[in-house]
Amino acid sequence: MQSAQNFLKELDYSVLQQCMHCGMCLPTCPTYTTTGKEKNSPRGRISLMRAVADDELTVTEAFGEEMYYCLGCLACTTACPAGVDYAHLFESARAQVEEKGVLDHPERRFWRWLTLKVLFRYPRLLRAAGRLIYLYQQSGLDRALRKSKLLNWLAPELAALEPMTPKICHHFSDTLIKEQEKAIEGKYKVGFLTGCVQDLAFSNVNRDTVDVLLANRCEVVTPRNQTCCGSLHGHNGAPELAKELARKTIDQFEDLDSLDAIISNAGGCGSHLKHYHRLLSDDPEYAEKAKLWDAKLKDIHEFLAEIEMVPPPKKVHSQSVTYHDSCHLCHGQKVSQQPRNLLKLIPGLVYEELPEANRCCGSAGIYNITQPEESQRQLDRKMEQLAKTDATVVATANPGCHLQLQNGIKTGKLGKQVVHPISLLAQAYR
Numbered sequence: 001m002q003s004a005q006n007f008l009k010e011l012d013y014s015v016l017q018q019c020m021h022c023g024m025c026l027p028t029c030p031t032y033t034t035t036g037k038e039k040n041s042p043r044g045r046i047s048l049m050r051a052v053a054d055d056e057l058t059v060t061e062a063f064g065e066e067m068y069y070c071l072g073c074l075a076c077t078t079a080c081p082a083g084v085d086y087a088h089l090f091e092s093a094r095a096q097v098e099e100k101g102v103l104d105h106p107e108r109r110f111w112r113w114l115t116l117k118v119l120f121r122y123p124r125l126l127r128a129a130g131r132l133i134y135l136y137q138q139s140g141l142d143r144a145l146r147k148s149k150l151l152n153w154l155a156p157e158l159a160a161l162e163p164m165t166p167k168i169c170h171h172f173s174d175t176l177i178k179e180q181e182k183a184i185e186g187k188y189k190v191g192f193l194t195g196c197v198q199d200l201a202f203s204n205v206n207r208d209t210v211d212v213l214l215a216n217r218c219e220v221v222t223p224r225n226q227t228c229c230g231s232l233h234g235h236n237g238a239p240e241l242a243k244e245l246a247r248k249t250i251d252q253f254e255d256l257d258s259l260d261a262i263i264s265n266a267g268g269c270g271s272h273l274k275h276y277h278r279l280l281s282d283d284p285e286y287a288e289k290a291k292l293w294d295a296k297l298k299d300i301h302e303f304l305a306e307i308e309m310v311p312p313p314k315k316v317h318s319q320s321v322t323y324h325d326s327c328h329l330c331h332g333q334k335v336s337q338q339p340r341n342l343l344k345l346i347p348g349l350v351y352e353e354l355p356e357a358n359r360c361c362g363s364a365g366i367y368n369i370t371q372p373e374e375s376q377r378q379l380d381r382k383m384e385q386l387a388k389t390d391a392t393v394v395a396t397a398n399p400g401c402h403l404q405l406q407n408g409i410k411t412g413k414l415g416k417q418v419v420h421p422i423s424l425l426a427q428a429y430r
């Protein structure tokens with residue numbers, strides 16, 4: 001059994017001291033905006049964490065609920081003039097909540113076991129589950145069950161979750177993408193990460209990403225049967241599992257030195273993947289490899305902005321497009337201008353800026369499942385802003401945001417389409 005740890009106490013104390021209580025982050029925090037309460041703000045949460053580290057407060061159920069009420073959107077880190085490393089604090093606080101088991105109950109334990117320990121740990125099992133959901137969706141059983149309202153009666157919680165189940169693709173990434181693909185004229189060699197939800201629900205986006213890389217003179221290496229990068233585990237208080245998956249992910253790329261970059265196209269995953277060194281710094285075997293890994297990890301938009309990008313030659317079907325920032329791409333990775341520039345480069349598209357584009361849509365990993373009411377409030381606000389634009393297409397670069405926006409647009413009958421920016425770019429290269 002793992003020995004009891006105090007993750008907040010073990011943090012470098014200077015990380016906890018960074019906050020100077022100026023309050024600049026308050027207006028950007030979605031949960032503070034909803035309630036107006038200090039405890040639901042970044043500053044309030046940091047004070048609570050510091051009190052725990054200083055032994056002035058014990059980890060209680062209320063503390064745990066507060067840490068899970070936070071979306072982890074990291075808008076506070078963009079606003080903060082003191083450079084508070086909120087992501088580090090937040091992950092340590094959630095790990096401490098899990099260590100103490102203050103939110104523990106059988107149903108929660110079951111779902112954490114099924115998702116964190118089983119499905120998102122063993123890729124073959126996740127794909128097998130994906131295949132089953134695909135068959136269920138294709139057979140029409142999903143529509144029949146929804147119509148009959150049987151699920152509402154038998155298992156209301158499952159009935160609430162059902163609309164959030166992504167439409168599973170017919171082919172996963174390993175079928176659509178070869179392990180090694182070479183451009184006619186090669187200049188770079190890159191590794192490509194296919195992701196978990198991205199692989200199951202948006203394998204077409206993965207194919208588009210490889211096509212864009214090929215068009216930009218890259219040789220692309222895509223290892224088979226990739227594991228989850230562990231972001232779900234890192235953000236949900238399971239650091240040991242996050243470490244295990246980080247080691248496995250690094251091991252998938254045998255010759256790291258030979259790669260110019262490792263490419264991610266999912267904002268949430270990329271943000272976690274860029275911090276493997278922090279996660280594995282105590283591991284004598286992996287610390288150095290993780291440092292090299294972090295240096296090579298690039299979001300696709302970031303990579304394309306850094307290389308001499310081949311101008312897309314073809315005009316895509318003319319459409320007006322707007323862009324919603326994935327929180328972890330924008331606030332976690334500070335990649336916000338590059339996707340916009342890329343969209344403006346595509347012939348045939350008219351770009352329109354979305355008001356409050358970098359405000360969370362309420363997806364936030366599994367927040368829309370764990371905190372459905374607050375998630376809905378954030379989604380409603382996002383839909384109000386979307387309704388103000390004339391854009392017929394909303395581009396976004398994270399599968400969680402993609403699904404959340406799709407649900408909001410469908411429910412609100414907004415008549416807009418959600419796409420990954422790279423899919424639009426791929427069209428202009430074909």
Ligand code: SF4
Binds near residue numbers: 031045070075
């Ligand atoms: S991560 Fe987002 S929700 Fe959490 S404190 Fe920061 S701004 Fe608020």
Ligand code: SF4
Binds near residue numbers: 018025026080083
């Ligand atoms: S902006 Fe930064 S320093 Fe100021 S209160 Fe918020 S977290 Fe603390």
